[in-house]
Amino acid sequence: MSERDQSAAGREEVWLETYRPRTLADVVGQESITERLEQYVARDDLPHMLFAGPAGTGKTSSAIATARELYGEDWEDHFLELNASDERGIDVVRDRVKSFARTSFGGANYRIIFLDEADALTSDAQSALRRTMEQFSNNVRFILSCNYSSQIIDPIQSRCAVFRFSPLSDDAVEGQVRQIADLEGIELTDEGVDALVYVADGDMRAAINGLQAAAVTGGVVDEEAVFEITSTARPEDIEEMVVRALDGDFTAARSQLDRLLTEEGIAGGDVIDQLHRSVWEFDLEDEAAVRLLDRIGEADYRITRGANERIQLEALLASVALDR
Numbered sequence: 001m002s003e004r005d006q007s008a009a010g011r012e013e014v015w016l017e018t019y020r021p022r023t024l025a026d027v028v029g030q031e032s033i034t035e036r037l038e039q040y041v042a043r044d045d046l047p048h049m050l051f052a053g054p055a056g057t058g059k060t061s062s063a064i065a066t067a068r069e070l071y072g073e074d075w076e077d078h079f080l081e082l083n084a085s086d087e088r089g090i091d092v093v094r095d096r097v098k099s100f101a102r103t104s105f106g107g108a109n110y111r112i113i114f115l116d117e118a119d120a121l122t123s124d125a126q127s128a129l130r131r132t133m134e135q136f137s138n139n140v141r142f143i144l145s146c147n148y149s150s151q152i153i154d155p156i157q158s159r160c161a162v163f164r165f166s167p168l169s170d171d172a173v174e175g176q177v178r179q180i181a182d183l184e185g186i187e188l189t190d191e192g193v194d195a196l197v198y199v200a201d202g203d204m205r206a207a208i209n210g211l212q213a214a215a216v217t218g219g220v221v222d223e224e225a226v227f228e229i230t231s232t233a234r235p236e237d238i239e240e241m242v243v244r245a246l247d248g249d250f251t252a253a254r255s256q257l258d259r260l261l262t263e264e265g266i267a268g269g270d271v272i273d274q275l276h277r278s279v280w281e282f283d284l285e286d287e288a289a290v291r292l293l294d295r296i297g298e299a300d301y302r303i304t305r306g307a308n309e310r311i312q313l314e315a316l317l318a319s320v321a322l323d324r
Helices: 003-010 031-043 059-078 090-102 123-135 170-184 190-200 204-215 223-229 235-246 250-263 268-281 286-304 309-323
Strands: 049-052 079-083 111-116 140-146 161-164
Touching: 031 059, 031 161, 049 059, 059 079, 059 111, 059 140, 079 090, 090 111, 090 123, 123 140, 170 190, 170 204, 190 204, 190 223, 204 223, 235 250, 235 268, 235 286, 235 309, 250 268, 250 309, 268 286, 268 309, 286 309
Parallel strands: 049 140, 049 161, 079 111, 111 140
Antiparallel strands: none
């Protein structure tokens, strides 16, 4: 098969799974965590664990890599993965988890149950999970994954070793993106890499998905392709809109906002997120930056409560323009 055919075949696969780390050493950007996990694996003595942190930072990959290193080729026989956001009820804990925990097995001292998005479990389900963790602690280890550890009840947190995953550094994301592009034979420009890093904002999953989506056409993956396929506004467009509002030119700022929402198809919530990310990159005076952050927080709250996105964004720009 030619390199071109291999590249085309690769694009039919989901790169997130194709390039998912197979060992803990392959997990990038979380070195302190993977070192601790490797020590547990070396002693073959895992505690219950709680992985907390933003999406796309390596929580699921670390759990699977841990199982692979513990059990080798038979890891799937000793590893149960459940997604709590799909199955939130107490029956999941009582039925599937207990059934797996009770099943006889050989060749290992214990099995692993990985419960993804555990913060979506109801309080009753978490209480049932706590009792299950106690009941089957001799032959089952639980790995719970969540975005917000504050949503996990204290009795569970106290039974777990807590690992806090931080957003990945720009260098970690860039290195992985370039490696995948080389393996897939994709022409990726430096500007395209910078755009993928910006879009990802520490989320490796977003970076890899963006790369694969931009590479589908078979052309060069550059800045324009990345921003278009990911429906992300260019940082300079966001800055131009804010600067015009700060200069008191509401009409021009509103026109720029309208272009982003209508022509570019950017969601209002995404505009808010990009505004928040970029405030300290606009080279604003501290007073102007604080004022803008205050308006962003108010608009975000109202949008999450069901208010109209366009009206709230226009009100944000109008408020900033008037404050001048």
